[in-house]
Amino acid sequence: MSAVLDIRGIRKHFGAVPVLQGIDLAVHEHEVVVLIGASGSGKSTLLKTINLIEQVDDGQIFLSGQDITDPRVNADRVRAQIGVVFQHYNLFPHLTVLENVTLASRKVFKRPAAQARDQGMAVLARMGLADKAREYPDRLSGGQQQRVAIARAVVTDPRVLLLDEITSALDPQLVGEVLDVVTELKESGSTILMATHEMAFARRVADRVVFLKDGVLVEQGPPEQIFDAPRHPDTVAFLARIL
Ligand SMILES: Nc1ncnc2c1ncn2[C@@H]1O[C@H](COP(=O)(O)OP(=O)(O)O)[C@@H](O)[C@H]1O
Numbered sequence: 376m377s378a379v380l381d382i383r384g385i386r387k388h389f390g391a392v393p394v395l396q397g398i399d400l401a402v403h404e405h406e407v408v409v410l411i412g413a414s415g416s417g418k419s420t421l422l423k424t425i426n427l428i429e430q431v432d433d434g435q436i437f438l439s440g441q442d443i444t445d446p447r448v449n450a451d452r453v454r455a456q457i458g459v460v461f462q463h464y465n466l467f468p469h470l471t472v473l474e475n476v477t478l479a480s481r482k483v484f485k486r487p488a489a490q491a492r493d494q495g496m497a498v499l500a501r502m503g504l505a506d507k508a509r510e511y512p513d514r515l516s517g518g519q520q521q522r523v524a525i526a527r528a529v530v531t532d533p534r535v536l537l538l539d540e541i542t543s544a545l546d547p548q549l550v551g552e553v554l555d556v557v558t559e560l561k562e563s564g565s566t567i568l569m570a571t572h573e574m575a576f577a578r579r580v581a582d583r584v585v586f587l588k589d590g591v592l593v594e595q596g597p598p599e600q601i602f603d604a605p606r607h608p609d610t611v612a613f614l615a616r617i618l
């Protein structure tokens with residue numbers, strides 16, 4: 376299996392506070408890796424370093440073999456290969472659903488309008504949103520908006536999808552429809568690195584669960600191991616607190 380993402384020894388400080396303290400983590404093609412850990416453990420910062428929103432102080436990140444932490448790389452070209460969805464949907468309110476989904480295809484990838492539209496409609500159909508293509512985001516529920524954000528992230532066929540707490544801002548009854556879409560993406564072979572508090576979902580969908588504490592990768596393994604037979608006392612304590 377080839378590593379889509381190969382994170383080696385990354386460190387990050389905010390002022391004097393060490394937020395990532397030497398993280399090594401590989402994500403392979405078609406793998407779903409779930410980051411868990413208390414608030415403030417560094418999950419979002421780790422995802423932001425991959426998307427080049429935050430610069431690492433030390434270490435390297437390889438995306439399909441390319442060192443994207445090399446200051447000479449073109450950050451926009453790197454980001455064009457990564458799909459990102461955050462907690463808040465960040466859709467453009469003045470664009471329709473379909474325009475939101477096809478914006479990058481048209482402006483960044485320079486795909487012809489008809490092709491971008493067909494691909495956008497196909498992805499919206501996969502997300503169960505074909506009938507919403509001409510709506511504006513404020514006409515949609517939070518769950519629908521987040522599914523549009525996922526559609527926008529996958530329509531350009533990124534090498535990896537980064538999902539950061541994508542259900543945390545949703546009413547509980549809307550969480551399921553968004554997680555169902557992630558399950559569908561996994562089944563269709565997407566490579567996913569995601570942070571979530573949804574432990575039942577992590578157990579069901581993760582190929583590997585990674586536990587972070589204070590910017591340290593404490594333990595990782597298949598969900599059965601992490602949830603049923605954690606080896607590190609910090610993992611045991613974290614799970615005891617949240618489960
Ligand atoms: N831009 C920033 N400036 C200063 N400190 C930050 C910044 N972003 C995050 N932090 C701090 O870094 C730590 C890790 O935060 P974060 O990566 O958001 O954790 P998580 O996503 O696991 O909750 C926290 O202590 C947080 O306060």
Ligand SMILES: [Mg+2]
Pocket residue numbers: 418419420539540570
């Ligand atoms: Mg976070």
